[in-house]
Amino acid sequence: MERVSKMVSEKPVVIFSMTSCCMSHTIISLFSEFGVNPTVYELDEISMGREIEQALSRLGCNPTVPAVFIGGEFVGGANEVTSLHLKRALKPMLERAGALWV
Numbered sequence: 001m002e003r004v005s006k007m008v009s010e011k012p013v014v015i016f017s018m019t020s021c022c023m024s025h026t027i028i029s030l031f032s033e034f035g036v037n038p039t040v041y042e043l044d045e046i047s048m049g050r051e052i053e054q055a056l057s058r059l060g061c062n063p064t065v066p067a068v069f070i071g072g073e074f075v076g077g078a079n080e081v082t083s084l085h086l087k088r089a090l091k092p093m094l095e096r097a098g099a100l101w102v
Helices: 002-009 022-034 049-058 078-086 090-096
Strands: 013-017 039-042 067-070 073-076
Touching (some): 022 078, 022 090, 039 049, 073 078, 078 090
Parallel strands (some): 013 039
Antiparallel strands (some): 013 067
16 A cells, blocks of 8 residues: 555556556546656556555555556546546646646
């Protein structure tokens, strides 16, 4: 849990993903379309991936990927990020976190 907190506090946007997850790819693409360069941790490619996935589960991430953090705060998964985008609330969050400049 402490490791996840440290990882998400170091960058404005952090996405925990798996290379085989199509929803993760979609969310990463959405951020890229905004011009945001998120830090992406592919849990199936890093040594502590399994432990991080378990910590995400304890944080309430279900499913565990994609797990999106903006400004160090857990935003949610694909459904929550898409909903924020449709409500036009995602862009202001990214601006506040310093991930997007207009």
